[in-house]
Amino acid sequence: MQAVEGCAKLVASHFYFIAYGDPCGHVTSTFLDMHFKYIRNYFYSMNNIVIRNIQFADNPALAKIIKDTLAEFGANHPGTVYYDESTNTLFELFQQERSAYFVAEKDGEILGGGGIYPTDALPKDTCELVKMYLLPQARGTGLGRTLIEKCLSAAKEFGYKQVYLETMPELKQALSIYAKFGFNYLKGPMGNSGHTGCSLWMLKKFEV
Numbered sequence: 001m002q003a004v005e006g007c008a009k010l011v012a013s014h015f016y017f018i019a020y021g022d023p024c025g026h027v028t029s030t031f032l033d034m035h036f037k038y039i040r041n042y043f044y045s046m047n048n049i050v051i052r053n054i055q056f057a058d059n060p061a062l063a064k065i066i067k068d069t070l071a072e073f074g075a076n077h078p079g080t081v082y083y084d085e086s087t088n089t090l091f092e093l094f095q096q097e098r099s100a101y102f103v104a105e106k107d108g109e110i111l112g113g114g115g116i117y118p119t120d121a122l123p124k125d126t127c128e129l130v131k132m133y134l135l136p137q138a139r140g141t142g143l144g145r146t147l148i149e150k151c152l153s154a155a156k157e158f159g160y161k162q163v164y165l166e167t168m169p170e171l172k173q174a175l176s177i178y179a180k181f182g183f184n185y186l187k188g189p190m191g192n193s194g195h196t197g198c199s200l201w202m203l204k205k206f207e208v
Contacts, residue, residue, distance in 0.1 A: 001144070013167040047141065051150060054101040054113065056091045062103070063088045064133075069133045075170035079197030081131060088204065090131065098127065100154045104134070106141055111138040114147040122191035125161040126203075132174070144174070148181055151202070162205050165172050166198035178202055186204050 055060075066087055070076040086093045094101040094115055101115030112134030115183065118129040129151055134144055151181065155163050167174060185201035 001005045042161075048126070049106045051102050051104050051146065054091050054094055054103050054115070058110060058113075059089055059091055060101050062090050062113055062133075065110070065112050065135060066131060066133045072136070073170045075135065075168045079195055080168070080196065082158040084171040084194075087131070088160065089113075091137055098158045098160075100158075101131070102147055102150050102154075104138065104147060111135050112147070114144075114151055116151050116158075116160075117132055118165070119191040119193050122164060123162070125159070126190070127155050127158070127160045127162075128162055128191065128193065129163050139173075144177060145181075148177070153180070156206060160206075162202075162203055165202050166193060166195050167202070169200065175200070 011180065018025055037047065057130065059117060067076065067082055068080045069082060073156035075102040076082040081087050092118070093099075096117065100116045101113055103113040104111040112132075115130055116127045117128075117130045118124075129148070132144070132147060132151075133148075138144075152163060163183075165178065167173075167178070179202075181204060183204045188201065189198070190203070
């Protein structure tokens with residue numbers, strides 16, 4: 001990733017000089033930051049990323065990504081996955097029948113993941129989209145959408161007709177993505193996840 005960022009910064013500066021010419025080096029930080037992020041994500045998304053089933057050895061890295069992300073957005077409230085004991089043992093959790101968790105990995109580095117789970121008290125035809133989190137450098141690359149597609153495909157294969165999710169206003173970037181996938185807001189929660197810290201609930205129904 002360090003090499004990719006270095007390359008992205010170099011290319012961003014060259015783009016500036018080609019477009020505007022600046023022998024005195026008067027490059028605005030805003031311009032370079034904007035193009036650096038765009039080019040970094042381009043290079044990052046072009047690299048080979050493997051999406052696979054969760055393994056026992058993934059537990060520590062995934063727990064850190066989840067907790068760090070919630071803390072980053074100020075969403076590390078009581079009644080969220082931040083305080084779930086199972087966040088530290090995701091591999092064991094997803095041995096449950098009709099559940100799945102997918103991990104995104106690049107060059108041995110875990111970038112994040114997401115899964116589906118038959119949360120307690122949900123209807124038998126409904127699963128929950130859960131623990132969908134990515135490292136900061138993996139966001140904006142299309143990886144999140146790919147993971148959601150993988151989860152929805154697995155839900156269909158397991159015979160689910162609906163996918164439910166719980167989230168928070170602090171994670172607003174994800175809300176628009178869920179809406180694009182056909183998730184609609186509910187007036188209240190479904191099932192018994194125990195996540196009383198979540199104040200937004202959404203549901204997607206598969207077309208028959």
